[in-house]
Amino acid sequence: MRIGGVDFPEPLLNALRDGQLVVFAGAGVSMGAPARLPSFRKLAEKVAEGTDKSITASETDNQFLGRLKEDGVRVHQRTAETLQPDNLKPNALHRNLLRLFQGKDDPVRVVTTNFDCLFEQVAEAGDLFKNKPKVFEAPALPSGSRFEGIVRLHGSVNEPEEMVLTHRDFGRAYLTEEDGWARRFLVSLFANHSVLFVGYSHNDTIMTYLTPSLPPDGGEKRFALVGSTSNDLDRWRRMGIEPVVFPQENKSDFTGLDRGVEGLANFRRRGVIGWQQEIARIAEGEPPMIDGEDGHTIDHALASVELTRFFVRAAKSPKWIGWLDDRGRLKRLFIEGELEEQDRILCGWLAVRFARTHSDELFSVICRRYGKLNRHLWRSFVFQLDYVKDNSLDPHTLSQWVHILMNCIPVSTDEYSPSNSVRDGYEYYLWRLAEHCIKANVLQSFLQVYDAITARLVWFLPDSKHRDDLWNYHMKELWKESLQPNLPKIAYTLLERVTMRLEEYHAMVMAWEKGGRGIIGSTGLYRAAIETHEQNKPFHKIDSLIDTIRDCLEWLAINDPVTVRNWCNCFINSDSLLLRRLAIHATNARQDFSADDKMAWLLEHFHVNEYPAHHEIFRMAACVYPQASWQQKEKLIQAIYKCFSDDDHLSFPICSFDWFSWLHKADSNCDLVKKELNNIKAQNPEFEPREHPDFTIYSSGFKEVKSSWTAEELLAKPASEWLPDLLVYQPDEPRRSFKHNRIEMLRTINEVAQSHPAWGLALADAMAAKSEWESDLWYWIISAWEKAELDQESKRQVLSCLSTSELYPDNSGGIADVLSKFLQGNDSEDVAELLDKIHSIATILYPYAAAIKDISYNINISGVSPNTSWFTKAINHPFGKLAQLWVHSISFWCKQQAVPPKELSTEYRRALDAIMESSGLSGQLGRTILAREFDFLNAIDSLWAEQHLLPLFNAEHEDFVCAWDGFMFSSRLSSQILELLRDKIIGALRRGIREFPQDMLKRFVRFYVTALGYFIENAQDSWISEFFKHVDKNHELKHEFAVAIRNKLSGLNESEQKEWWNVWLKDYWNDRLHGVPCLLDDAEIATIFEEWMIHLQGVFPEAVDILLRMPSIHLDPYSLFLSRIAETTLIDRYPQELAKLLIHLGKPDHLPGFWKHDLDFLHKLREKNLSDELAQELDNLIRRIKIS
Known part of the structure; x- marks a missing residue:
């Protein structure tokens, strides 16, 4: 330079x-x-x-x-x-x-x-x-x-x-x-x-x-x-x-x-304002001499995103286009590949500033570059042409642009995603450009754009209903607003072009289907009807092509029947099933053909049972049959007999019945059809006319599935009278299978048993009297008892019913839920009355709950995936529910004691010991629940908790993972528990890194930071070194560590912040800047910038001093950091330090877009008594945000 x-x-x-x-x-x-x-x-x-x-x-x-x-x-x-x-x-x-x-x-x-x-x-x-x-x-x-x-x-x-x-x-x-x-x-x-x-x-x-x-x-x-x-x-x-x-x-x-x-x-030393002024001075005039110093200044500016923005704001002369191209500054805009941000800015500048007003200069450069455009430049031009107001671009220039743009359409924008709107791709701009061509009355240019659009319709791309719906919407709009009004001018060429597209589509399908891949689906079969019909769903991306050919043929059938005849002859010999079907539709629409001519044509070219064209054959037959001669009618009937007798004598009765009932519907006075129909009915009296025999598949929508009986119907009779029907009713009964099923009936029973407990108890008594212990009704009744608000007498009756052990093999989880619900009643005297009975049932229930081994128990009801956490599995497993029941009981017992107990009662120890001694999966799930309650149980009986629960947290214990998983779901964490676990946490980290699932590992890191904050004495403490030694290169866990620190900081007052800062956080931060124990990565730095600083107001000046030594990074484009800072008092307490922080954060070229919304806050900060240097730098930042 x-x-x-x-x-x-x-x-x-x-x-x-x-x-x-x-x-x-x-x-x-x-x-x-x-x-x-x-x-x-x-x-x-x-x-x-x-x-x-x-x-x-x-x-x-x-x-x-x-x-x-x-x-x-x-x-x-x-x-x-x-x-x-x-x-x-x-x-x-x-x-x-x-x-x-x-x-x-x-x-x-x-x-x-x-x-x-x-x-x-x-x-x-x-x-x-x-x-x-x-x-x-x-x-x-x-x-x-x-x-x-x-x-x-x-x-x-x-x-x-x-x-x-x-x-x-x-x-x-x-x-x-x-x-x-x-x-x-x-x-x-x-x-x-x-x-x-x-x-x-x-x-x-x-x-x-x-x-x-x-x-x-x-x-x-x-x-x-x-x-x-x-x-x-x-x-x-x-x-x-x-x-x-x-x-x-x-x-x-x-x-x-x-x-x-x-x-x-x-x-x-030139600052932002200086650069803006210098670049504006040069760019506002004509381009300088190629080797002049001003030219070098512009060259340098175009290597910077920020300075490029200054240039494009000031440069208005079209001579800059050739000047930049001569210096190679536009070269990347005419080759494929990703562009730098400054190149994208130039794309927008060329389009906005010159595409409409100085297109010749652009055409000159594009021609020198052999008509190739980078996809970003292509999109910029098309977007700008779409922005034309009142069709202000003259038709000739628009045609020139169309010629250039349609010859270099990029392959794609971004990686295809079915979830993306079509607006994200090029199709939207093509549709809009087509509309502008119609408005400008440049039909040949319109057809160029239309060719480009339809070419994309037959590409082999992953299908998506979302994408097809959008295609069809825009293509229908294009037809209605642009094509149809101009059909007399373009029907011939349009028909030719779209036919070519359908043949391309057919070739593409055949190329994939002949290999047996089954990727796309047979061409011609998915479309129910060629005409507009409610059965033409779901929409497919080539539907618009079919509709266009159909409408062109219909227009020509009226205005040029000879051309239609020639096209139909061509279509009849095509391998494309869609084109053959279109030939039938077009022939049916011809007005120069008599009914006999049409019938003869149909029978000459088509088999009456030709499956792909089934609908069009039926439809044409129905249209022409009433006007056809007796001789042609007889030929059709003979063709039907011959077709089905040759094909399949077994399907003859029903298929011929469909044909004759369809023809009778079209011509009810025809004696020929009546005779054939009566003959078939005599031999097959069960046959009834189908509503739509013209479709091989007909969708009539979905009907609501309902219970066989309503709640009102069930309550109208005693439950015992309903029992026989409820026990035997199954969803496969023919008279009910389409409208009712058993699961809906069971849900209705559940609702009735909740709202009318006496009815549910009566039904339970009736089942018990008949020893119907294995019925699925029990699950729904027990579930209703767990949800219903029962009075004390009803609870006594429920417990009496649940005392029957025959229920336990299939219902132990639901019974445990009911018992736990009863323990959480508001009236302590009522709960105390039921306590012994609850304990008795729970004790007997124990072996049945333990016997269930399946991790996905009740998966269809609870929605629990086998891959979820140990704790989630535990609370959905009968044995885990039983463990929760005993914890709830102990909690109730403690509240009833005049003096807080120092140890568990014998009964409770025996119950918990049984859980601790249980083997297999159920035992682990029970101990997961108890580990969650470690703090609670330790407060009641520390000796029992230390002897039985504390060993579970050893890295060598077989229950290590499930114990830690349960514990980390606890909402209680006392200093006593932290002291007990102190020597086990580092070991847990070592093994957990290898064995904990990712989500559990993140929860452990959060717990680790809590423990670190309690125990750490200085930044050189082993709590820090051990953590980073074991996470090694796991950047996600390092980031989680930084987030966990943020979470803890957010809960500290300023006094506690200062304590953390002075004890370890300040030195830890300094050490990380020096690579001890390792350097901060970008995710950690971003968290410190955006998350820590807002919660370090008690030590803000010191924190800023350290932060300024960190590299500035690109913040998230949607960062709300500035908005959150504006909600604090930092602007009044520490304006100098806050200005330094924001200036440092604003160094990268790409500033968060949301900062534009907080310029008032920056102006308010600028009004503070800042040093001259800071004031100037803040002015530069504000100016950069405005132009970003």
Whole structure:
């Protein structure tokens, strides 16, 4: 890019932008006014003044200085005096080189081999940097890979004896193993940074020592500013350094160097507003000369999303189109592939600014690019043409656009998804473009668009009812609004084009079906009727093609019967079943054919039992039969007899009956048909005419499934009287199978038993009296008792009924539910009365519940998948329900005690022991429930809980997974339980990483963070290191860890936030920034930015200080962070820190779109008393949000 008359390479500018550039300043920097210090050769000569020594042709400068020192000259002291004249001042080059660095996020990185302190003078002036850069002086140098500040590589006048002047000094700094500080520094520096040499000549003594430190492969990382009069450019390149040439009139002219560096500094320090103004200045006029500096500025701008937006807002001249294309800036817009965001912006600019008003300029570029368009540019053009108001685009230009766009339709937009609206693809724009062509009366262009639309209809794509419905809606609209009104003008060509499409569709289907793949479905069979009919559902994407051909044929049948005849002859010989069916429909519509002619034609070309054309044959027969002659009627009847007697004598009666009943319906006065119909009826009196014999398949919709009896009917008679019918009723009874089924009857019984408990109890008594213990009625009655609000007497009767063990094998889960419900009554005295009976039933129920092994027990009723959590399985399994029953009972018992109990009663211990000792799946499910109640049971009987439940949490225990799963569903978590589990949590993490399902693992991470917050003493605690050691590269769990911290922070007050911050969170955050125990990934950083900061208001300034050291990332486009911040008081409490935070978050090119809605908040923040620097940066952010 040309800046200040110098062509700076893009890699150099990128390194400068990314904070990776190091300025290497030589003697030439300090030679200009007002400093006017000498070069190294002149310096050596000044040191020798007054002696009789002079440099020889074979000596280097440092060798000469070394000889002077050996002869007793105080070389270092004299050098220091020479370089410190009175009123020594830095020049503009010193200042502008430092201006290349912005300070806060772009630290100064300057290395100089000069001995003066002029860079420090500039830095100390105070107007460039808030914090003065550090200064390092040989031999105490920092690491070259990550230094920040000013490095005096060869020492300075402040310490004369340390200055590298003589050949021995150079050897010590660069060559010796013991010292070699300069070499070590440079090797690391050159390996990690790009370097710009300023003020050096390739033959300087210093370059002899510098170049051996250069890595061999850094051609794009090392640059030197070299005058245009130099003839040594190739020598620089051989040294691995790319020369950057500044203009010179003669060898002593360095004004071009000053201008170039000043321009580069201005370029680096130009803010958003400055860029907007500079780009607007250039773009608002005509394009500049190709090699002008303004042109380079635009080139640079188009590499940035933000700056590209500035350009397209200002550039209005169509000459910019050719200018950009000549520079290759539009190249990617005319080839396939994904585009960068700035390219997409250019697509929109070309379309919006020029597609309608300067199309010729666009056509010129498109032709040069062989008529190819990237899909984003194609869509931009079509979208803009659709935006034409009042058809303002002239017809000729519209036709030109159609020709171009229809010849380069992209294959697809995004990956096809049946859930996407058609509006997401190209079809929507094609439909709209077709409408515009009709309005502009450019029918040939319309047909081009129509061809494109119909071509997409016959593509082999995954089908979707959603997609087909949309196709049919838009195609019908296109027919009604565009095609039908213009049919006289386009019927002939339209028929030809659409017929071709149907033949293509047939070929595509055959290609897939002959391989036996069964992917698409036989062509011609899915469509119930060629005419418009309610049976033509579900809609298929080629329905519109069938309708179009049909309507064209119907119009031609009236207006040009000869053409219809020719098309029908063509269709009859087609392999496409749809075209053969269309031939029947068209012949039936012909008005130049008599009824006898039509009947003869039908019998000549079709078999009366031809399955694919069944409907069209029946329909045509019904239409022509009443007007046909007696002879033709007889021929049809004979064809029917011959057809079915030849095909299948078994199907003859019913098939011929269908035919004759259909013909009788069409012509009820025909004696021929009556005779045949009566003959068949005499032999088959059960036959009844079908409503639609003309369809092989007829859908009449769905009928509501109802119970055989209503609730009112059931309540009208005693339950005992209903029992016989209820027991034997089955859904396969012919008289009821279509309207009623057993499950609906059972649901009705359940409703009646809930609303009228006495009726349900009576039904239960009647079943018990007849020992009908295995009936499915029991499940629904017991379920009703669990849901109903029963009085005490009804509960006694229910318990009496449930005391019968014959019910237990099939109903243990439902019975446990009823018992648990009774334990949760509001009246404690009523519950106490029933308690013994409940315990008695529960004790007897135990072996029956334990015997059920199937994990998916009651899956059809409860909806529980076998793949769900242990706890979900447990609460839906009879044994788990039994365990819950005992927990509810213990809870009730505790509430009745005057003094909180210290241990469980013998009865309760015995019940829980039985659950703990139960084997198999049911035992594990029972213990899952008890593990959930660990905290509750420990509070009542800590000895029993520690002996029986605590071991379940050991990583070696067989119930480890189910115990932890149940426990993590608990809503209680006391400090006592955390202390008991303390030594088991790390072990659980190790095994859980391997064995816990993903959802359970996330719940465990949340629990882990809760425990960590309770136990952790500092950020180096093993709670942190152990977690990250075991999650390793599982980024999802790391993110879950960050989310869990957010969840805990959201529940802390500011005092608690400060405690967490000071104990561990601050140091943990700092450690992660340094990669301990590992670096933060993008998902964690996003969570910290968006989720933590809002909940760290108690330590907000400190948190912001750390956050500013994190890399800025692209936030979610729908981020509501700004809105949530606006709801806090941070803007009043910490405006400076809040501004820093938002400016840092706003650094990436892509800003969250929702931030536009919160500009008022940013303006309010701008009105706070911010520093000048922050105010300017916030202004830039606001401006970027407005244009994003």
